[in-house]
Amino acid sequence: MTGTTHRRRSRRDWVVDTLIFAFALLGSLLLYDAGEHDPISSDLLAVDFVSGIALCITLWFRRRWPVQLAILGALVTTYSDAAGAATLVLVMTVTIHKPLRATVWVFLANAVSIVIYTGIRQKAEPWGVTIGFSVAIYAAIVGWALYIRSRRQLLQTLRDRADRAETVARLQAQQAQGRAREEIAREMHDVLGHRLSLLSVHAGALAYRPDASAEEVGGAAEIIRASAHQALQDLREVIGVLRAPVGELPQPTFADLPILVEDTRKAGLPVELDFDAPGPLPEHVGRTAYRIVQEGLTNALKHAPGEPVRVRVVGAPGNGLEVQVINPAPNRRTGDGQGLIGLTERAALVEGRLEHGRTPAGDFRLAAWLPWPA
Incomplete structure (x- = not known):
């Protein structure tokens, strides 16, 4: 597959897109109704209506081609009142999701389209009023979109910081666990080393003293048995601590x-x-x-x-x-x-x-x- 991969539209996206489409469609109908009083031909009014509805339909694809559709909206609004609401949505989409350079170019394109629009539609109001009012609306929309964009970036930054903090905390916990395991290894050396030394001493005594009395042999054997039992018990405790995610070796x-x-x-x-x-x-x-x-x-x-x-x-x-x-x-x-x-x-x-x-x-x-x- 070539081109940019887009994620599947979520349920929230469907709800938002439906509401935006309904808003743009309602706005197109209201603006078209207001534009019927302009001194233009019926053919241009028909093209105005069809173009406005078509531009509203393109809102369903604004996430995939935001800049291209915003430029298309600027072209359509050179003659269409019905396309005004959809064009505002497209400009807002570019401002929120694209770099500032794209926003500036789209804003300038729409500013030029407003100047052309005043010549084609021949509004009753002075052209300066029409241009100034339209530019003010576009500027307000861009300002609102920039606020939304900055707020989203702030939230994303906070989420990233939280993720980093969680990662750091997890690494610190792993390091602490590693230090604890190192301490356990030292304890194992100390405890088992002492127990096994006792075993070695008494086993050596039995080997090198064949003339030892039965009482001495029995005492040494009992000490060997007790030390071996205790060494095994200590080893079980160490293994249990090493297997457990959290724990401490019993300390003397x-x-x-x-x-x-x-x-x-x-x-x-x-x-x-x-x-x-x-x-x-x-x-x-x-x-x-x-x-x-x-x-x-x-x-x-x-x-x-x-x-x-x-x-x-x-x-x-x-x-x-x-x-x-x-x-x-x-x-x-x-x-x-x-x-x-x-x-x-x-x-x-x-x-x-x-x-x-x-x-x-x-x-x-x-x-x-x-x-x-x-």
Whole structure:
């Protein structure tokens, strides 16, 4: 198919076109009746009537050829009174839907047709009055059409802005969901990493201690079973959150820190805990402190199983919270692991700081300072 594709006329378009056609037809009949008193031949009156009705019929096609029909209307109105109403509608259509340049050309064409009309119809009124009155009507119609056009453009602009705002909001929501999923991935690393470290330690103990007593084997097996069950439960929670459109992974709290230390002790890692942090701690700061201790204990289980670990968590409102995990690490490298990189980012997010490395005594030290508002 060639040419411009036009949308199918809607029910509203049919109603509007019918009303406009009826208005133009009524106007044509009234103007024709008024023009019968002009000193012109009956043949011209007949052509006037037929031309006016024909131009009214063309209004059904004004959306497809607005400029062409408006120029045709200017030609017909050089001699026809009955075509006046339809021509006004065509001029208005061009003004609303076409560029300003087309409107200017159509207006000038109709202005010229008015001058020719006064010579052909030989009106009783002075030609200046006829021309001035006709031009004023056309100018009023053009002004009204320009107002309608500007109002439509304003509404379209507002709709476009609303669409853009909706798109931006949707993208921001997707970005927020992406950040949430990234946070969930970190939580999965921290939680499952600790659980699996416990499994590894006890499984290794069973493998390398064939002389262990039945009681020791049973205790280690029970810890392995409980840790595996809890790891599976944590994994189910993570998968459930990832599948859901909106949700949060259950987060540990600062109050759970002694429980974490006790579970690590049960895994066979001697932990000395210095815990002195009275007062309400902000939730995000407390959770960060928990994750730092958890990562330190997990690393101790990996790199120095069975060696004593010192954990210090002290602070007060207004002074900040100090978190420190020290353990022997004879074979530990000081390079950044993914867990330590994540901890550094966590500390920075709460406006704290974190450092790690070997002490002069050769131990590995993980330390952080976190803000604690007064």
